[in-house]
Amino acid sequence: MAKSKPVVNPYLPEVATILETIQETPTIKTFRVRFDDESAMAAFSFIPGQVGQLSVFGVGESTFVINSPPTRMECLQFSVMRAGEVTTRLHGLSAGDKIGVRAPLGNGFPYESMKGKNIVFIGGGIGMAPLRTLLLFMLDNRSDYGDITLLYGARTPADMAFKAELPEWLSNAGMSTTLTIDTASPGWEHKVGLIPNVLKDLHPSPENAVAVTCGPPIMIKFTLMALQEIGFKDDQILTTLERRMKCGVGICGRCNIGTSYVCVDGPVYYNSQLKALPAEL
Ligand SMILES: Cc1cc2nc3c(=O)[nH]c(=O)nc-3n(C[C@H](O)[C@H](O)[C@H](O)COP(=O)(O)OP(=O)(O)OC[C@H]3O[C@@H](n4cnc5c(N)ncnc54)[C@H](O)[C@@H]3O)c2cc1C
Ligand code: FES
Numbered sequence: 001m002a003k004s005k006p007v008v009n010p011y012l013p014e015v016a017t018i019l020e021t022i023q024e025t026p027t028i029k030t031f032r033v034r035f036d037d038e039s040a041m042a043a044f045s046f047i048p049g050q051v052g053q054l055s056v057f058g059v060g061e062s063t064f065v066i067n068s069p070p071t072r073m074e075c076l077q078f079s080v081m082r083a084g085e086v087t088t089r090l091h092g093l094s095a096g097d098k099i100g101v102r103a104p105l106g107n108g109f110p111y112e113s114m115k116g117k118n119i120v121f122i123g124g125g126i127g128m129a130p131l132r133t134l135l136l137f138m139l140d141n142r143s144d145y146g147d148i149t150l151l152y153g154a155r156t157p158a159d160m161a162f163k164a165e166l167p168e169w170l171s172n173a174g175m176s177t178t179l180t181i182d183t184a185s186p187g188w189e190h191k192v193g194l195i196p197n198v199l200k201d202l203h204p205s206p207e208n209a210v211a212v213t214c215g216p217p218i219m220i221k222f223t224l225m226a227l228q229e230i231g232f233k234d235d236q237i238l239t240t241l242e243r244r245m246k247c248g249v250g251i252c253g254r255c256n257i258g259t260s261y262v263c264v265d266g267p268v269y270y271n272s273q274l275k276a277l278p279a280e281l
Contacts, residue, residue: 010102010105010247010248010249011102011247011249012102013053013055013061013100013101013102014035014036014037014040014100014101014102014103015035015036015037015098015099015100016033016034016035016036016076016098016099016100016101017033017034017036017096017097017098018031018032018033018093018094018095018096018097018098018099019032019033019034019075019095020032020075020095021093021094021095022164024079024161024162024163025154025158025159025160025161026158026159027081027082027159028079028080028081028082028126028161029079029080029082029090029091030067030077030078030079030080030161031054031077031078031079031080031090031093031099032068032075032076032077033075033076033077033078033099033101034074034075034076035101036098041073044073044076044103044104045070045104046066046070046103046104046108047070047104047107047108047109047111048069048070048108048109048111048130048133048134048137049065049106049107049108049109049130049133049134049240049267049268050065050066050103050104050105050106050107050108051063051064051065051066051103051104051105051106051245051248051267052064052065052066052076052078052101052102052103052104052105053100053101053102053103053105053245053248054078054080054086054090054099054100054101055099055100055101055102056086056089056090056093056099057098057099057100059085059086059089060085060086061086061100061102062086062087062090063105063242063244063245063248064078064079064080064129065078065129065130065133065240065267066078066103066104066133067079067129067130067132067133068133068136069133069134069136069137069140070137071136071137071140071141072136072140076101076103078129079126079129079161079162081125081126102248105245105248105249105263106248106262106263106264106266106267106268107264107265107266107267107268108268109134109212109238109240109268110238110268111134111137111138114145114210115144115145116144116145116146116208117145117146117208117209117210118145118146118147118148118149118204118205118207118208118209118210119138119145119146119147119148119149119209119210119211119212120149120151120204120209120210120211120212121134121135121148121149121150121151121152121211121212121213122151122152122195122199122211122212122213122214122215122223122227123150123151123152123153123213123214123215124152124153124154124195124214124215124216124219124220124223125153125154125155125159125161125215125216125219126161127213127214127215127216127219128152128161128162128214128215129161129214130214130240130267130268131150131152131212131214132162132165134212135148135150135169135175139172139174139175142174146208146209147176148174148175148176149175149176149177149178149202149204150169150175150176150177150178151178151180151195151198151199151202152177152178152179152180153179153180153181153182153194153195153198153215153219154181154182155181155182156181156182156183156185157181157185157187157188159181160179160181166179178190178191178198178202179191180192180193180194180195180198182194194219194222195215195219195222195223196219196222196223196225196226197226199223199226199227199230200226200229200230203230204230205231206230206231206232206233206236209232209236210236210237210238211227211232211236211237211238212238212239213227213237213238213239214239214240220239224237224239224271233272234270234271234272234275235270235271235272237270237271238268238269238270238271239268239269239271239274240266240267240268240269241262241266241267241269241274242267243255243257243262243263243266243267245262245263247263248263249263249264250263250264257277257278258277258278260273260277
């Protein structure tokens with residue numbers, strides 16, 4: 001995997017100001033932030049798929065993928081699903097408020113070795129966040145990649161994040177986009193059905209292709225089965241794991257699966273790598 005610039009002090013958060021927030025769904029809020037130190041912002045680089053530890057001062061830190069691409073550095077974007085204390089407190093913040101950012105952490109997607117390949121993105125719910133980063137990065141470097149296919153699903157239309165971008169993705173001639181929801185809903189003009197079933201209907205060719213998938217564990221389980229049924233091999237499937245992290249730099253031992261530290265060796269893995277890990281997922 002390519003390497004990004006290392007953080008100088010991995011424990012020291014950069015203070016950042018929230019520039020804008022977007023209420024994506026009833027439970028997902030997007031934050032666009034910039035570091036207060038403009039020289040730190042100018043020096044910051046990362047790889048699509050890398051994550052940051054966001055801190056709400058006096059409350060705690062949690063892990064979120066940087067879901068804006070490194071080709072669009074006017075801000076760093078994070079989309080946060082409300083789950084517990086830190087995420088609830090984050091949801092209470094708005095433009096002008098300060099947070100801490102420890103980033104970049106983790107390995108990121110192997111975008112160099114994906115050049116020349118057809119890319120099939122399969123995202124479910126908040127799992128669209130890391131895919132968004134790589135998708136926009138690839139659209140910004142469009143000639144480096146083959147066909148780009150996106151299948152994005154959510155439970156209901158209201159649960160679809162990145163709504164403002166969906167019309168652009170649907171009409172973009174450089175990609176083919178399919179949206180799906182779990183059960184029929186009035187006014188919904190796209191597919192209805194679970195992601196793995198819609199994937200099997202779409203039947204993307206595994207020829208010279210890489211599939212990139214992220215979503216809830218149950219979706220991942222059946223999506224991996226569907227991809228294998230279609231003919232994708234384990235070394236053609238990338239997924240990004242959500243494993244609780246603390247230090248984010250391979251020291252505390254909070255995130256490991258066997259000998260693999262998700263905060264350093266992941267969160268992005270080929271399915272072939274995941275199969276070699278102890279079966280505790
Ligand atoms: C590499 C990585 C990338 C992530 N990217 C995003 C992202 O872009 N957007 C986003 O909304 N969330 C993301 N998450 C998940 C996010 O970190 C957790 O939801 C968050 O830490 C919850 O913090 P909290 O204090 O609000 O909740 P807590 O009070 O800590 O937990 C609330 C509930 O969520 C469960 N939980 C918390 N963290 C995790 C986890 N990592 N895996 C499984 N269950 C968990 C807890 O067991 C508990 O049931 C990511 C996690 C990882 C490890
Ligand atoms: S989070 Fe500390 S070792 Fe991975």
